[in-house]
Amino acid sequence: MAMQTLKDKKIWITGASSGIGEALALELARAGAHLVLMSRNRDRLEQVRKACLEYTSVCLVQPLDLSRPDTMDEMVTRAMKQMGGIDILINNAGQSQRSLAKETPVDIDRKIMEVNFFGVIKLTKLLLPYMLKQGSGHIVAVSSITGKFGFPWRTAYSAAKHAVQGFFESLRAELKEDNIKVTIVSPGRIKTNISLNAITGSGTPYNKMDSGQAGGMLPEHCARKIVKSIRQERKEVLVGNQELLMVYIHRFWPGLYHRLVTKINN
Numbered sequence: 001m002a003m004q005t006l007k008d009k010k011i012w013i014t015g016a017s018s019g020i021g022e023a024l025a026l027e028l029a030r031a032g033a034h035l036v037l038m039s040r041n042r043d044r045l046e047q048v049r050k051a052c053l054e055y056t057s058v059c060l061v062q063p064l065d066l067s068r069p070d071t072m073d074e075m076v077t078r079a080m081k082q083m084g085g086i087d088i089l090i091n092n093a094g095q096s097q098r099s100l101a102k103e104t105p106v107d108i109d110r111k112i113m114e115v116n117f118f119g120v121i122k123l124t125k126l127l128l129p130y131m132l133k134q135g136s137g138h139i140v141a142v143s144s145i146t147g148k149f150g151f152p153w154r155t156a157y158s159a160a161k162h163a164v165q166g167f168f169e170s171l172r173a174e175l176k177e178d179n180i181k182v183t184i185v186s187p188g189r190i191k192t193n194i195s196l197n198a199i200t201g202s203g204t205p206y207n208k209m210d211s212g213q214a215g216g217m218l219p220e221h222c223a224r225k226i227v228k229s230i231r232q233e234r235k236e237v238l239v240g241n242q243e244l245l246m247v248y249i250h251r252f253w254p255g256l257y258h259r260l261v262t263k264i265n266n
């Protein structure tokens with residue numbers, strides 16, 4: 001399989017202030033990529049930027065709130081002026097959920113959809129014209145294995161990730177003749193603060209480390225696998241450990257999947 005070089009590539013990463021996105025930023029900086037780091041927490045992004053500048057000469061910070069689509073046009077215009085282009089967009093930012101559907105008001109479901117789906121496609125649609133104009137590009141969508149099967153306590157999050165899967169798989173087919181690649185990454189359990197930052201039915205953070213995440217793959221290991229899949233221009237990649245088996249159990253043994261998934265209590 002051909003391996004693309006990432007040296008001097010202009011790579012925009014959302015959710016670069018923490019977890020998988022932070023590890024991706026460092027891994028890509030080591031590969032010599034030029035980076036735009038985006039998320040809400042500017043101070044954290046500045047810290048990540050400082051670490052990246054040990055390895056790469058170009059690393060910009062751009063505050064981005066995926067739940068505020070009205071602010072994105074201006075942000076993209078500003079960042080594009082500074083960076084001068086885009087080769088790869090990594091849609092990594094996301095927020096998980098820890099609440100039962102019966103205890104979750106619809107406005108929280110909408111917020112989860114906004115951050116994990118509508119915000120993601122809005123940013124993608126703002127950046128896609130630049131890729132179409134230059135006749136090349138690569139879009140990466142970080143979904144989840146819960147984008148492949150349903151999971152209790154994550155109804156809206158799983159729905160948003162299923163939507164991400166459907167959107168980017170369809171987009172890949174549409175862009176085949178435009179030399180724009182689409183990679184969908186579905187992580188399993190990665191040891192980040194995702195459960196602490198997950199939203200609950202009352203809109204507050206869950207603030208607890210789940211045992212699944214605590215025992216999960218290290219974000220640095222996950223980032224290396226994602227970067228390899230980008231270099232190889234893979235269409236789909238699952239990243240994790242034994243929990244990835246559920247993807248195949250769901251597909252080939254739906255009865256067994258149901259028995260296993262109903263035993264999960266958060």
Ligand SMILES: NC(=O)c1ccc[n+]([C@@H]2O[C@H](COP(=O)([O-])OP(=O)(O)OC[C@H]3O[C@@H](n4cnc5c(N)ncnc54)[C@H](OP(=O)(O)O)[C@@H]3O)[C@@H](O)[C@H]2O)c1
Nearest residue numbers: 015017018019020039040041065066093094144189190192
């Ligand atoms: N960890 C796992 O086990 C796991 C499993 C499957 C999928 N994933 C996916 O992997 C991606 C990265 O998650 P992670 O595990 O690294 O979690 P994390 O440590 O909580 O990081 C989430 C990132 O998303 C950003 N973010 C959250 N809400 C945002 C918003 N409204 N606007 C802009 N940025 C926002 C956060 O930055 P700010 O707070 O600075 O905005 C942070 O950088 C997510 O898409 C997640 O769904 C993770």
